[in-house]
Amino acid sequence: MRRFRNGAGLLVRLMLAVLCCLCPAAASYALPATDVTQEKPGQRQAVASPGESHARGQTEHIRGHLPAKAKKRVKIATIGPRPPSVQADAQPQAVVAKMIAHWRGRFAQVLPDKPDLIVVPEACDRPAGLSLDKRLEYYRVRKDQVQRFFAKTARQNKCYIVYSAAREMEDGTWRNSSVLIDRAGKVAGVYNKNHVVIEETTKAGILCGRDAPVIDCDFGRVAFAICFDLNFDELRLKYKQARPDLLIFSSMYHGGLMQAYWAYSCRCHFVGAVAGLPCEIRTPLGEVAASNSNYFDYVVATVNLDCCLVHLDYNWNRLKALKAKYGPEVTITDPGYLGCVLVSSEHETVSAERMIREFDIELLDDYMKRALAHRHAPGNME
Numbered sequence: 001m002r003r004f005r006n007g008a009g010l011l012v013r014l015m016l017a018v019l020c021c022l023c024p025a026a027a028s029y030a031l032p033a034t035d036v037t038q039e040k041p042g043q044r045q046a047v048a049s050p051g052e053s054h055a056r057g058q059t060e061h062i063r064g065h066l067p068a069k070a071k072k073r074v075k076i077a078t079i080g081p082r083p084p085s086v087q088a089d090a091q092p093q094a095v096v097a098k099m100i101a102h103w104r105g106r107f108a109q110v111l112p113d114k115p116d117l118i119v120v121p122e123a124c125d126r127p128a129g130l131s132l133d134k135r136l137e138y139y140r141v142r143k144d145q146v147q148r149f150f151a152k153t154a155r156q157n158k159c160y161i162v163y164s165a166a167r168e169m170e171d172g173t174w175r176n177s178s179v180l181i182d183r184a185g186k187v188a189g190v191y192n193k194n195h196v197v198i199e200e201t202t203k204a205g206i207l208c209g210r211d212a213p214v215i216d217c218d219f220g221r222v223a224f225a226i227c228f229d230l231n232f233d234e235l236r237l238k239y240k241q242a243r244p245d246l247l248i249f250s251s252m253y254h255g256g257l258m259q260a261y262w263a264y265s266c267r268c269h270f271v272g273a274v275a276g277l278p279c280e281i282r283t284p285l286g287e288v289a290a291s292n293s294n295y296f297d298y299v300v301a302t303v304n305l306d307c308c309l310v311h312l313d314y315n316w317n318r319l320k321a322l323k324a325k326y327g328p329e330v331t332i333t334d335p336g337y338l339g340c341v342l343v344s345s346e347h348e349t350v351s352a353e354r355m356i357r358e359f360d361i362e363l364l365d366d367y368m369k370r371a372l373a374h375r376h377a378p379g380n381m382e
Contacts, residue, residue: 072218072219072220072305072306073219073302073303073304073305073306074116074117074219074220074246074302074303074305075113075114075115075116075117075300075301075302076115076116076117076118076119076271076281076300076301076302076303077110077113077115077117077118077119077298077299077300078118078119078271078272078273078279078280078281078292078298078299079106079107079109079110079118079119079120079121079273079279079297079298080120080121080273080274080275080276080277080278080279080292080297080298081102081106081121081275081276081297082128082275082276083123083124083126083127083128083275084098084099084102084127084128085127085128085129086098086127086128086129086130087129088129088130088131088134089134090127090129090130090134092137092138092140092141092142093141095127095130095138095142096138096141096142096145096146098127099125099127099142099146100145100146100149103120103124103125103146103149103150104149104153106120106297106298107153109296109298110298110300111153111157113300114157114159115159115300116159116160116219117159117160117161117162117217117219117271118154118159118160118161118162119162119248119250119271119272119273119279120161120162120163120164120250120273121164121250121251121252121273121274121275122164122176122178122226122227122250122251122252122275123164123165123166123176123252124146124163124164124165124250125142125146125165126165126166132203132204136204139166139168140168146163146165147163147165147179147181150163150181151163151181151185151186151187152185154181154182154183154184154185155183155184155185158183159183160180160181160182160183160188160217161180161181162178162179162180162181162248162250162273163178163179163181164177164178164179164226164250164273165177165179166204166206167179172205173205173206173207174204174205174206174207175192175193175206175207175209176192176193176196176200176206176209176226176227177190177191177192177193177209177226178190178191178193178224178226178248178250180215180217180222180224180248182217183218188215188216188217189213189215190213191209191211191212191213191223191224191226192207192208192209192210192211193206193208193209193226193227193228193229194208194209194210194212194229194232194234194235195208195228195229195231195232195234195235196208196228197227197228212235212238212239212242214239214242214244219245219305220244220245220246220305221242221243221244221245221246222244222245222246222247222248223239223242223244223246223247223248223266223268224247224248224249224250225239225247225248225249225262226249226250226251227250227251227252227253228253230249230251230253230255230258230259230262231258236262236265236266239262239266239268240265240266240267243266243267243268244266244268245268245269245305246268246269246270246271246305247262247263247266247268247269247270247271248271248273249262249270249271249272249273249274250273251272251273251274251275252274252275253274254272254274254277254278255272259272259280259282259286260282260286260287261286263282263283263284263285263286264284264285264286266284267284267308267309267364267365268284269281269282269283269284269289269303269305270282270286276297278291278292279291279292279297279298279299280292280299281299281301281303283303283307283333283342284307284309284342285309285333285335285338285340285342286335287333287335289301289303304331304344304345304346306344306345306351306352307342307343307344307345307352308342308343308352308353308356308363308364309340309341309342309343309363309364309365310340310341310342310343310356310361310362310363310364311339311340311362311363311364311367311368312339312340312341313339313367314362314367315361315362318359318360318361319332319341319343319359319361321359322343322355322358322359322361326347326350326355328346329345329346329347329350330343330344330345330346330347330352330355331343331344331346332344340364343355343356343361
């Protein structure tokens with residue numbers, strides 16, 4: 001009987017191994033998890049600081065909202081030129097040609113770096129110098145000509161491009177939109193500005209968007225905000241719940257401290273393309289990772305989306321052990337004064353998720369939830 005059990009067990013293991021080879025995604029649940037540190041029983045307790053045992057109960061449920069595998073690095077180009085000017089009586093089709101030529105030149109600045117994603121400002125094909133009536137006339141001649149040029153550029157260069165512009169709907173109303181074009185030149189998704197400035201509606205007929213989509217790309221999940229949106233918690237809280245990897249902000253307004261606040265609050269990287277103002281890429285800590293300058297209206301930088309925020313409380317020794325094992329293959333970034341750090345995997349095959357699991361490290365959000373639960377537990381409040 002024992003021989004049969006052993007043989008059956010071996011057969012099951014062989015079948016599961018074949019399944020994992022055929023479907024790598026099944027590996028995370030088809031086979032028992034193996035601790036890559038090969039620790040002996042009780043060895044993890046040796047790295048725990050006092051009170052860390054409370055965090056271990058939280059570790060199991062963090063696995064549900066961490067990525068199943070390491071996300072890719074993504075090379076981002078953000079471009080923020082001021083809009084070109086045209087004569088007040090310029091012919092609409094001539095304006096279209098000028099805007100396409102304008103963006104052909106701007107794209108030429110960043111395409112040699114072979115970016116994965118190019119981000120442009122809000123109303124990227126709206127020139128200066130036209131009255132509202134003339135602008136609407138231009139838009140109706142423009143239709144999707146500029147968008148088609150963006151799509152052709154995306155397809156030829158195998159990159160994503162954000163086309164942010166005013167769009168007329170079939171019912172004659174307008175939207176202020178960011179259209180995400182994929183590497184094949186197809187529309188991957190559309191975000192309509194949720195919080196328009198009042199005059200956008202009363203004077204230009206632009207209606208507020210209703211939805212806050214998060215769009216899947218081959219490098220991660222992206223969300224959008226446009227200009228005035230950055231002032232409203234209603235949209236930010238939707239994204240905080242949705243947990244995108246990258247927030248794309250096309251704007252005429254910089255937002256100041258709100259950029260860092262949104263990046264930290266939504267626990268994601270943030271890229272801003274702002275006309276005539278600093279265009280910055282921020283980490284989930286809110287820190288600037290890259291920026292254009294007074295000499296160049298663009299910047300190209302690679303960011304690592306395989307990361308997560310961790311509070312220092314209860315994790316000091318675990319983070320030390322993590323660094324001791326992985327060395328340069330993990331980056332632990334401390335911004336100072338905040339009490340949390342950004343853990344980023346630099347490893348070819350081991351994701352930040354797996355590192356977090358391996359050392360039973362408690363995520364920032366889980367620690368905050370645990371602290372709130374403590375506050376509301378019977379007997380803990382005056």
